[in-house]
Amino acid sequence: MDSTMRAVVLDGPGGLDALTLRQLPIPRPEPGWALIRVKAFGLNRSELHTRLGLADGVTFPRVPGIEATGIVVDCPGGELAEGRQVAAMMGGMGRTYDGGYAEYTCVPVGQVLEFRSALDWAVLGAVPEMLQTAYGSLHVGLDAQPGQSILIRGGSSSIGMATAVLAHQMGMTVISTTRNSAKIATLQEAGVDHVLIDDGLIAHQVRELVPEGVDAALELVGTPTLPDTLRSIRFHGVACFTGMLSNQWIVPEFYPIDYLPRGVPLAAYSGDAADLPADVLQSFLDAVAAGRMTIPIHHVYRMDEIREAHAVMEEGTASGKLVVLP
The missing domain is CATH 3.40.50.720 (NAD(P)-binding Rossmann-like Domain)
Known part of the structure; x- marks a missing residue:
């Protein structure tokens, strides 16, 4: 595995140009945490509030992003098996510790839900939050x-x-x-x-x-x-x-x-990962795969298009989820 990763960084509140794409060291998880290779992440108004300086409790510089989907790379405590598909969300992601706007993210295992799905990562990235x-x-x-x-x-x-x-x-x-x-x-x-x-x-x-x-x-x-x-x-x-x-x-x-x-x-209502039972997530994904449910996705971006994606979110012109693939 490489020692560095691409990530979107906010040095402080600002406009679209405050979102900068950089190379950062890949974080190392401690016991009780998991390192996830991010395959997709959704955009949320929470991250807009962070960028605009409206969110409380945020420290900078910060990799934003309150959710991500991907694959477990390392989990020192053994709570999550390497290679498992997971969704991570909330619990300080993108606010008090670096979040999902990156190729890798390191999060507490309590913020992680496991699932199994053959759906495209762009679809899976729209789901968690x-x-x-x-x-x-x-x-x-x-x-x-x-x-x-x-x-x-x-x-x-x-x-x-x-x-x-x-x-x-x-x-x-x-x-x-x-x-x-x-x-x-x-x-x-x-x-x-x-x-x-x-x-x-x-x-x-x-x-x-x-x-x-x-x-x-x-x-x-x-x-x-x-x-x-x-x-x-x-x-x-x-x-x-x-x-x-x-x-x-x-x-x-x-x-x-x-x-x-x-x-x-x-x-x-202001929820956390614990408010979404793992079986509800799995059942929802299974229903989408079977064509019984639909995930509303407006557009899928690459990470180097993050400013364009944030502009659409800020304008409020999207019908459905904005998703980014690292």
Whole structure:
């Protein structure tokens, strides 16, 4: 094995030019950690927040990336066998220690899930964080049940589309929003029953479809649309705040009695690798391989195109996941 690797490095917050491609020493794992040869990694808004200086707890210089898929190269503690296919995510990746934007990454074994799949690495690279967040939002944040109705605010994001796929499989009635009418067909292919064009105020459109309000709502845009999302929910329904595509996640001068509709609970979800059971990941990948599930991928890039990929993520023009192959 070579002694160096290519990696994307951030010396500090900045624009697209802050993302620099360099040669770094390949890290060496200590007991309790695993060295993974990265075959693909997905892009996430978390990494955009890191680049823009909006993320807490990040130290620089840093290799960003809160997820990666690849093959185990070394695991001194023996928890993971060499050569196994794995997905790594969260737990400080790309924030407090170097993450997945590299040819190799070294992570705690507790952040790693094993799987077996013959799917292309570009497809596998789209899955870990997207599936973990969608699954966790549905089952931890919303406690969603088959046959319920759900509003996905920010539905054309990768997490929004993955949530639609899972909710459709559960037999839920799925309502998703997008600001771009060109994305309607893509959302419908993901299993969305009703697509709403989001002008910032869509609660009245939701209640035209479901007069009493939806059973559950997933907020992926952020605090600018949250009050309107809350007004879309039935009495004793639930909202889950998971994402902030708007880069706004703080409600100034929050007064709960005035802000929250009567009888509508507001939950939040911020998950970890432990929130995605290994058997759920394996079942999802098996279903994709069998053609029963679809992974929404917008585009696949090479690592030297990382600035272009980040530009698309920042513009918010993607319909589905952005994936990078080292």
